[in-house]
Amino acid sequence: MTAHTLKLTSSFLVFLAVALMAIPPALARDHFVDPASVGTADGSKASPWRSLQDILNEHVVLAGDRVVLAGGSYGRLVIQDKMMSDVTSVVVADGQQAIFENVEIMGSANWVLSGLTVTSAGLRKLEEKYHVRIDKKSRNIKIEEFTIYTVEDISDWSADDWNEKALDGIFSEADYTDIRNNNIRNVNFGISTLGVHSSVVGNNIENFSGDGLRGLGDHSLFEENVVKNCYQVNPNHSDGFQSWSTGADGRPGTGVIKDVTLRRNLILNYEDFNQRYACKLEGIGLFDGVYEDWTIENNIIAVDNWHGISVFGARNVRIKNNTVMDIDYFPPGPAAITIISVAGDDPREASLVANNIANEIKIEGDGVERFGNIEIDDLDDVFVDIDDGDFRLPENSEVIDRGVPDPDMKIDYFGNPRPVGKRLDVGAVEKQ
Template sequence: MTVHILNLTRSFLIFLAVALMVIPTALARDHFVDPEASADVANGSKGAPWRSLQTLLDENVIQSGDRVILAGGSYGRLVIQNKALSDTTWIVAAEGQQAIFENLEIRGSANWALMGLTVTSKGMRKSEEKYHVRIDKNSRNIKIVGFTIYTVEDITDWSADDWNEKALDGIFSEADYTDIHENKIRNVNFGISTLGAHSSVVGNEVKNFSGDGLRGLGDHSLFEGNVVKNCYQVNPNHSDGFQSWSVGADGRPGTGVIKDVTLRRNLIVNYEDFYQPYACKLEGIGMFNGVYEDWTIENNIIVVDNWHGISVFGAKNVRIKNNTVMDIDYFPPGPATITIISVAGDDPAEASLIANNIANEIKIEGDGVERFGNLEIDDLDDVFVDIDDGDYQLPKDSEAIDNGVPDPAMTVDFFGHPRPAGKGPDVGAVERQN
């Protein structure tokens, strides 16, 4: 199956345009770096670039608001440590160049933005190393944009031992206010994990993974327009396209509350190739331990081989709207189900909602859950034009067309197309446009 990547969101296009503008502040400067340059005449200009990015950082040559432009080449391991700057400071790959790093760590630093870098361990995992990119909890305001991250280029011949011994995680962030946008991550253990509040995970692709595709454990966070596909079962881990759990003051999972998180317009696909080795039984959106308050889960397409299509165990004011959740085959485990277990009390503000979704099955436990406009469908052909070719449009004869309940807050579908487009809104993530 060929998966169609979502278009960039308008907000990200504006963000990227601003990032590329060459309008430095009065004291800011550009630093050019080329690991193959001559060290004899280096002054950081385009004609005489520095050789070592790490040296520039260690010797505090880079100042707040500066921009560092990297020529193609190998840069080894990079650590940005105790560099809390006042203005956003960029490290970017030069246009058309591939700046390659083995590993990247950001510790105790703030206001750094990195764009267009390649990070790969090449399967040469160091002892106890887990991550290609790691941002610690003492950092803040970090942007990781347009990276290419992979353990190795090709995992065709990998055994289960290769997966377990070589695969690193893609991006792991404990920092607040982290933007992780438009990165391509493949052949990894876990894809993207964010533990900090105010995380923005937008427009990323996680392809070929053996852990979870996405993890989100911080309040006030956004996961939008991401593609997660091709899960490999090589150990006892129960893999999820997206997973979350709360952690209370005592540090135990399931004892706290995670608030105000949005999952919107994400595509989660168990596998593209029905003959994929080590194909797992991927859980779609798995939220099993904790209380989840004021979450929005809408316009997602989830195609998995598991009964956990969307599972929220411990819901307060969780809105699950216009998702399409289907089982990729007709064999156990399954069918793909939207399940919600409510912990809402008598306060109407804590009531949850399941509306206008397509799923194989919908289950509700507990009081305080409103339910309307949903369709329980068994046949993939009634939901997608051609899933084998990655065509996730709604068929013209689908019973989902015009059968949704009107929702003034739902104005676009999974593809960003206007909703409704006919006599009424369509059920599920996709609004048929003709």
């Protein structure tokens, strides 16, 4: 090959490379699905596909695509072995209700599912436990604005109905899940996350017989969730939020869970003092393990139990500006903040209990700082009207301007600025 030929070849290769770069990548596509569709379909808005499951199984949906669902019943949804290189979404058309029996995501990544309704309608199938399940081989999954319920109305349910029919809301073993702004009601357990880097934000969990929230993964966030109305229908000791660690041998209490934040959550035992099967709800229960670098702040917890916030095995756990009260004046209780430090820890890993309201503060171990806390028995000094769901701080409460300054505490439970007035108010709410 001559030098002249080499020069021409090199020039052609450069031209070819530039030409290929100029070709745009395949554009993401919208796929429309309507279970009532008839006739020939091409996935357009005018001619929608009939089956979401079929177009997933047949690899019609590609990375970066969006699937738009019309109203109707879709049965069971399984997203399996769909590791997408770009965010791929399934959404519900405005003003529509797309109803599923359950949703299962396995071995898949980079999916956003938004606006689905998932209900078993009380027809629990053998060994079925979850309305929505995400397995540990999946990652980067977002579940948002779902409506999830076992049945619409549980007012006439017996204990047997609860135990035989109620499914869990959302169960995720995956890393990097975002579970946000879902409405979950009439279920066994509400939301459980086992993977690391889980975000559970803005969810409403109402009427449950297990735990409201469970978080077992490092580097996770639980924020602005409402957990209320617990039903005692079996021997389970229900918690608003529960965690435990496991070591390499899989035994509870043998590992460490690190860097978890619980912030601005409401945990309420019940709204109706005459609620049937009302349980003795534990608030935040961290009983088995070592809990390292946790932050628990600006939460409102009203329960009928002595476990308001309990951390057994704390290392650098920060419990600040929470309001923890017993919802009635009868046993069990009173509702307490209890923290037990890990023996022999470095002083730099000391935990902190500061500016909290509780019926009782109980601290064990040398590695815990405490200041600015107030023990109160009277609900009327903490809430304007808990019976009516008004959790604002009343006028002339003794906790106003009684907190110790904290430059990191800039907002309260409601998102209002703090401090207002001379000093920080104690507890989760700042008087505006």
